[in-house]
Amino acid sequence: xxxxxxxxxxxxxxxxxxxxxxxxxxxxxxxxxxxxxxxxxxxxxxxxxxxxxxxxxxxxxxxxxxxxxxxxxxxxxxxxxxxxxxxxxxxxxxxxxxxxxxxxxxxxxxxxxxxxxxxxxxxxxxxxxxxxxxxxxxxxxxxxxxxxx
Ligand code: RB5
Numbered sequence: 029x030x031x032x033x034x035x036x037x038x039x040x041x042x043x044x045x046x047x048x049x050x051x052x053x054x055x056x057x058x059x060x061x062x063x064x065x066x067x068x069x070x071x072x073x074x075x076x077x078x079x080x081x082x083x084x085x086x087x088x089x090x091x092x093x094x095x096x097x098x099x100x101x102x103x104x105x106x107x108x109x110x111x112x113x114x115x116x117x118x119x120x121x122x123x124x125x126x127x128x129x130x131x132x133x134x135x136x137x138x139x140x141x142x143x144x145x146x147x148x149x150x151x152x153x154x155x156x157x158x159x160x161x162x163x164x165x166x167x168x169x170x171x172x173x174x175x176x177x
Pocket of ligand 1: 100
């Protein structure tokens, strides 16, 4: 399968249920899903899931990922500590669109306790189908890369 049809997903206990729904959507959309867990509602620490998925996505294996915790905020904070990751916490289709157009995010984070599954589906579809605008935004992404040195 082409790399652009591969995607990683991961969640903590608070994101587990939404992750399972998003996996179904991704399969329907023809994506090959790599699941970094967790696989139950038993409590787990979101930074560990974020680290595993983000390390893999930073190596483009696969090139994009979706992380879900209670709010999406903790996953975003943790994933953004991994060099090469631009994780964007999105709450609706507009933030998802801009997280691709302007930020070229390679990780999407969402809140399992804050986004209903319809909105989450809309966020995922928009994020997957929107490209990076480049231009002045490329310079800004490079300025973020410079912070990693
Ligand atoms: C877990 O209770 C919760 O703190 C976590 O899922 C997440 O929302 C952290 O940002």
